[in-house]
Amino acid sequence: MAPEPPLLSMSGITKSFPGVRALDGVDLDVQAGEVHCLLGQNGAGKSTLIKVLAGAHQPDTGTIRWRGEDVTLRSPMAAMRLGIATIYQELDLVEHLSVAENVHLGHEPTAAGFVVRGRAAKASTAALLKRLGHPEVDPGRLVGDLSAAQQQIVSMARALSHDVRLIVMDEPSAALDPDEVDNLFRIVADLTADGVAVVYISHRLEEIRRIGDRVTVLKDGRAVAGGLPAESTPTREVVALMTGRNVEYVFPERPAAPPAAEPVLRVEGLSRDGEFAPLDLEVRPGEIVGLAGLVGSGRSEILETVYGARKAKTGRVLVGGRPLRSGSVRAAVRAGLGLAPEERKAQALLMLESVTRNVSVSAMSRFSRGGWIDRGAELGAAREATRELSLRPDNPAVPVRTLSGGNQQKAVLARWLLRGCRVLLLDEPTRGVDVGARAELYAVIRRLADEGLAVLLVSSEVPEVLGLADRVLVLREGRVVHEAPARELDEHRVLDLVMEGSPAS
Amino acid sequence: MTQHVSPPRGGTDKAAPVEGPPAWRVRLGRADVRTLTLLGVLAVLVLIGGITQPDSFLDTRNLQLVLTQASVIGVVTVGMTFVIVSGGIDLSVGAIVALSSVWATTVATQEFGFAGILFTAIVVGVGCGLVNGVLIAFGQMVPFIATLAMLASARGLALQITDGRTQVVTVPDVLKLAERDWYVLGIPPLVMVFAAVTIVGWLVLNRTTFGRRTVAVGGNAEAARLAGIDVRRQRLYLYLLSGLCCGIAAFLLVALAGSGQNTNGNLYELDAIAAAIIGGTLLTGGRGHILGSVLGVLIFTTITNIFALNNLQTDVQQIAKGAIIVAAVLVQRRTASTH
Numbered sequence: 001m002a003p004e005p006p007l008l009s010m011s012g013i014t015k016s017f018p019g020v021r022a023l024d025g026v027d028l029d030v031q032a033g034e035v036h037c038l039l040g041q042n043g044a045g046k047s048t049l050i051k052v053l054a055g056a057h058q059p060d061t062g063t064i065r066w067r068g069e070d071v072t073l074r075s076p077m078a079a080m081r082l083g084i085a086t087i088y089q090e091l092d093l094v095e096h097l098s099v100a101e102n103v104h105l106g107h108e109p110t111a112a113g114f115v116v117r118g119r120a121a122k123a124s125t126a127a128l129l130k131r132l133g134h135p136e137v138d139p140g141r142l143v144g145d146l147s148a149a150q151q152q153i154v155s156m157a158r159a160l161s162h163d164v165r166l167i168v169m170d171e172p173s174a175a176l177d178p179d180e181v182d183n184l185f186r187i188v189a190d191l192t193a194d195g196v197a198v199v200y201i202s203h204r205l206e207e208i209r210r211i212g213d214r215v216t217v218l219k220d221g222r223a224v225a226g227g228l229p230a231e232s233t234p235t236r237e238v239v240a241l242m243t244g245r246n247v248e249y250v251f252p253e254r255p256a257a258p259p260a261a262e263p264v265l266r267v268e269g270l271s272r273d274g275e276f277a278p279l280d281l282e283v284r285p286g287e288i289v290g291l292a293g294l295v296g297s298g299r300s301e302i303l304e305t306v307y308g309a310r311k312a313k314t315g316r317v318l319v320g321g322r323p324l325r326s327g328s329v330r331a332a333v334r335a336g337l338g339l340a341p342e343e344r345k346a347q348a349l350l351m352l353e354s355v356t357r358n359v360s361v362s363a364m365s366r367f368s369r370g371g372w373i374d375r376g377a378e379l380g381a382a383r384e385a386t387r388e389l390s391l392r393p394d395n396p397a398v399p400v401r402t403l404s405g406g407n408q409q410k411a412v413l414a415r416w417l418l419r420g421c422r423v424l425l426l427d428e429p430t431r432g433v434d435v436g437a438r439a440e441l442y443a444v445i446r447r448l449a450d451e452g453l454a455v456l457l458v459s460s461e462v463p464e465v466l467g468l469a470d471r472v473l474v475l476r477e478g479r480v481v482h483e484a485p486a487r488e489l490d491e492h493r494v495l496d497l498v499m500e501g502s503p504a505s
Numbered sequence: 506m507t508q509h510v511s512p513p514r515g516g517t518d519k520a521a522p523v524e525g526p527p528a529w530r531v532r533l534g535r536a537d538v539r540t541l542t543l544l545g546v547l548a549v550l551v552l553i554g555g556i557t558q559p560d561s562f563l564d565t566r567n568l569q570l571v572l573t574q575a576s577v578i579g580v581v582t583v584g585m586t587f588v589i590v591s592g593g594i595d596l597s598v599g600a601i602v603a604l605s606s607v608w609a610t611t612v613a614t615q616e617f618g619f620a621g622i623l624f625t626a627i628v629v630g631v632g633c634g635l636v637n638g639v640l641i642a643f644g645q646m647v648p649f650i651a652t653l654a655m656l657a658s659a660r661g662l663a664l665q666i667t668d669g670r671t672q673v674v675t676v677p678d679v680l681k682l683a684e685r686d687w688y689v690l691g692i693p694p695l696v697m698v699f700a701a702v703t704i705v706g707w708l709v710l711n712r713t714t715f716g717r718r719t720v721a722v723g724g725n726a727e728a729a730r731l732a733g734i735d736v737r738r739q740r741l742y743l744y745l746l747s748g749l750c751c752g753i754a755a756f757l758l759v760a761l762a763g764s765g766q767n768t769n770g771n772l773y774e775l776d777a778i779a780a781a782i783i784g785g786t787l788l789t790g791g792r793g794h795i796l797g798s799v800l801g802v803l804i805f806t807t808i809t810n811i812f813a814l815n816n817l818q819t820d821v822q823q824i825a826k827g828a829i830i831v832a833a834v835l836v837q838r839r840t841a842s843t844h
Contacts, residue, residue, distance in 0.1 A: 307731075309731060330733050333732075341731060346725070346728070350724040350729075357720075361721055362733050368714050371713045371715055372712060372714075419733075
C-alpha cells in the first residue's frame with residue numbers, strides 16, 4: 001500500500017511583521033489520527049504558525065497542502081470549512097451567552113432559515129458534552145458561570161460541532177488541575193482514535209511524553225527538528241533544541257579579573273507569592289549576572305519586581321546601598337535602574353514615535369528647562385546615544401516601528417544610556433532579534449558593562465546566559481538552585497540543573 | 506539631506522532597498538498633508554459661502570462673527586485634544602461650561618466685578634476637572650464613565666443654581682469684551698484669547714515635557730510607566746487642563762452672550778470630539794494635532810454660518826456635519842495605510 005499523503009503539509013512558511021521575521025521557512029507535516037506536539041520557547045513562532053493554520057494570518061510565502069491538495073486559508077471561516085479548528089489559550093467564548101449558544105455560534109440550527117431552534121441546539125450540545133466526558137455541564141448555563149476547565153470543554157465542543165479533522169490546542173493544560181488534565185488526555189485519545197489529528201502545544205515536556213506521537217521543535221521562527229518520535233527522543237535533546245543555538249556565536253571576551261567594586265545592586269530576600277521564593281543577589285559595576293531557567297521559573301517576574309513594576313511580598317532592593325521604595329518604578333528609575341522588558345513593543349516602545357522621542361522619554365529633564373524642551377539638544381543627545389550603540393539606520397528621526405528587532409532593542413538601551421543609569425535589567429534581550437544581529441547586541445551589552453554598568457540578564461537560551469554573563473544563577477520553579485561563575489558551567493550542567501526533578505529527566 | 510525612511514523589514518539588519526512612499530509626501534510629512542487638506546476644505550467652504558451669499562458672507566462683520574462663534578468651542582477643543590491624545594475622553598466639557606458660566610454670573614459673584622466673574626469661571630472649571638482627574642487617575646474609573654457622571658451632575662447643579670432663569674451680566678467691563686469698540690485691528694478680543702490658547706496649546710503639546718508625557722501615556726501607557734513616567738499624575742493634570750479650558754470658554758461665552766444659562770455649552774462635547782477627530786487626532790491616543798483641531802472647529806462653524814445665511818434648516822446642517830466626519834476619517838485611514 002502506498003503511504004497515505006499527510007493530512008496537512010505546510011512547507012516553507014514565512015511570515016514577517018514590521019521589524020521581525022516571525023516565521024522563517026517552517027515545515028510541518030501532520031498525519032491523520034496523530035498527536036503532533038509543537039514545542040518552542042515564547043517567541044519561537046508557535047502562535048504565528050497556528051494563526052496561519054487557523055486562517056487568521058496570511059503567510060508571506062510557502063504552501064499549505066490539505067489532504068494532498070494545495071489550499072489557501074483566506075480566513076478563519078475558510079479553515080473551519082476544511083475541518084481545521086483551533087482552541088486558543090485565551091478562550092474565545094462569549095461569557096453572556098449560554099453553553100449551547102456558544103457551541104453553535106455562527107451556525108445555529110434554524111427553522112425556516114432564521115428562527116433558532118434552541119431545543120435542537122441544546123440537545124446536540126448535550127451530546128457533544130457527553131462525548132467529551134462532561135455530561136454534568138448544563139447546555140443552558142451561561143458560559144461566564146463555568147470554571148476554566150469547563151469553559152475549555154465548551155470550546156472543544158464548539159470545535160467538534162463542526163466536521164473537524166484537525167484540532168489545534170494551544171497550551172490546553174495551562175489552566176487545568178491534574179485530574180482535569182487526565183480527562184483532557186482521554187479526550188485527545190478518543191479524538192485520535194476517530195482519526196482526528198491533534199496539534200498540541202505545551203511547555204510541559206512530560207505531557208508531550210504521555211500523549212504525543214511526534215514532536216516538532218520551533219526556534220527563532222524555524223523548525224529546528226521536525227517529526228521526532230515523542231516517546232524515544234531524550235528529554236535533554238528536546239530541551240537542547242529549544243534552548244540551544246543553531247548558529248555558533250562569538251561572544252565578547254570577559255574581562256580577565258572579576259570587578260572588585262562594591263555591588264551597586266543588592267537584592268535581599270525578595271519574594272512574591274506563587275512566583276519566586278526569597279532571593280538574594282548582588283551585581284557589581286562592570287559585571288553581568290545571568291539568570292537561567294525555563295519558562296515558569298520566575299525569571300521575568302524577578303526582574304520586574306526588582307524594577308518595582310510588581311510589588312514584592314518580602315525583601316528589599318538596594319541601589320548604591322540605599323533601599324528602594326517597594327513597588328515604585330519611578331523610585332527605581334530615579335535610583336539608576338533601567339529595564340529592557342521582554343515584550344519590547346508592548347512594554348517599552350512608543351510605536352507611533354520617532355527613535356529620538358523613544359530614546360529621550362526617560363531623560364527629558366536633561367535637555368529641558370522649566371518643562372521647555374531644547375529640541376536641538378534632544379536630537380544631539382539621541383544621535384550620540386544611538387551612534388554609540390551603532391543603531392541602524394543612523395538617523396534618529398525615523399519612526400521606531402520601521403526598525404528591525406535588534407535596532408529596536410538598541411533604541412531601548414540607548415534610552416537608559418541617555419538617562420545615565422547604573423544598573424541595566426535585560427529581559428530576553430535577543431527575543432525577536434534576527435539571528436544575524438545578535439552577536440552585535442552581545443558586544444554592545446558587554447561594552448556597556450565594561451564602561452561600568454551593572455547588568456542583570458534573563459534569558460531562556462542557556463548558551464546566551466553562559467556566553468554573556470560573568471556569573472550565573474540557575475532557577476527552577478522560582479528558586480535559585482545553583483550559583484557559579486559562568487566559566488565553571490556548561491550547557492549540559494545547566495540543563496540538568498533546570499530540569500532536575502521533572503518526571504521525564 | 507537624504508532621508509533613509511525605508512529600513513529593512515525582517516530578514517537581516519542590512520539595509521535592503523524597500524520602496525518607500527513618494528518623495529513629496531516624505532518631505533511634507535503626514536501632519537502637513539493633513540493640515541493642507543483641512544485648509545483646502547476650509548477654502549472650498551469659503552468659496553461656497555462667497556458664491557451663494559457674496560454680500561453677506563464675505564462681509565467683515567460676518568467673518569468676525571464666525572471667528573467669535575468659533576472661539577468658545579475652539580478653546581474647549583484645545584483642552585479636549587490633550588485629553589484624547591492621552592487616550593482619554595472628556596464628555597463633561599459642555600456641562601462644565603454651563604456650570605462655570607452660571608456660577609460666574611450669580612448676583613453674588615457679579616458683586617466682585619470683572620475679576621470675580623473671571624476667577625469664578627476658571628476655578629469652577631478647574632474644580633470640575635480636578636474631580637474628573639482624581640476619579641480617573643486615582644479612582645481607576647474609565648474616563649467615559651467618570652466624565653459622563655460629571656456631565657450629569659454639573660448640568661444638574663447649573664440648573665439648581667439658575668432655577669432655569671437667564672442670569673444677565675451687569676458688569677460693563679465684561680460686556681465690553683464683545684463690543685466692536687474694543688476690536689483691535691478688526692480682531693475681537695475673544696478671538697485673540699482663542700488664538701492665544703491655540704498657540705499656547707500647540708507649544709505645550711509639541712515643545713514641552715508635559716506634551717511629550719501626554720503623547721507617551723496615550724501611545725503606550727505601560728511603556729510610559731516602565732520608562733519612569735508618573736502616568737497617574739499626568740492623567741490628573743490632563744483633566745485639570747481640560748477643565749481650565751472649559752472655564753476660559755465659559756468666561757468668553759458669558760462675555761459674548763451677556764448672560765449665564767444652564768443650557769449653555771449644549772453638546773459641546775460632541776462638537777469638540779468631532780473637531781479633534783477630523784483634525785487628525787487619534788481617538789485611541791498617542792497622536793494629536795492642535796492646529797488640526799482648530800481647523801476642524803473653523804470648518805464646522807463656517808458650515809453653520811453658510812447654512813444660516815442661506816436659510817437652510819439645522820437638520821441639513823447636521824447631515825452635512827456627519828458626512829464630513831465620515832469623509833475625514835476615511836481619508837485619514839487611507840493616508841495611514843500608505844505609511
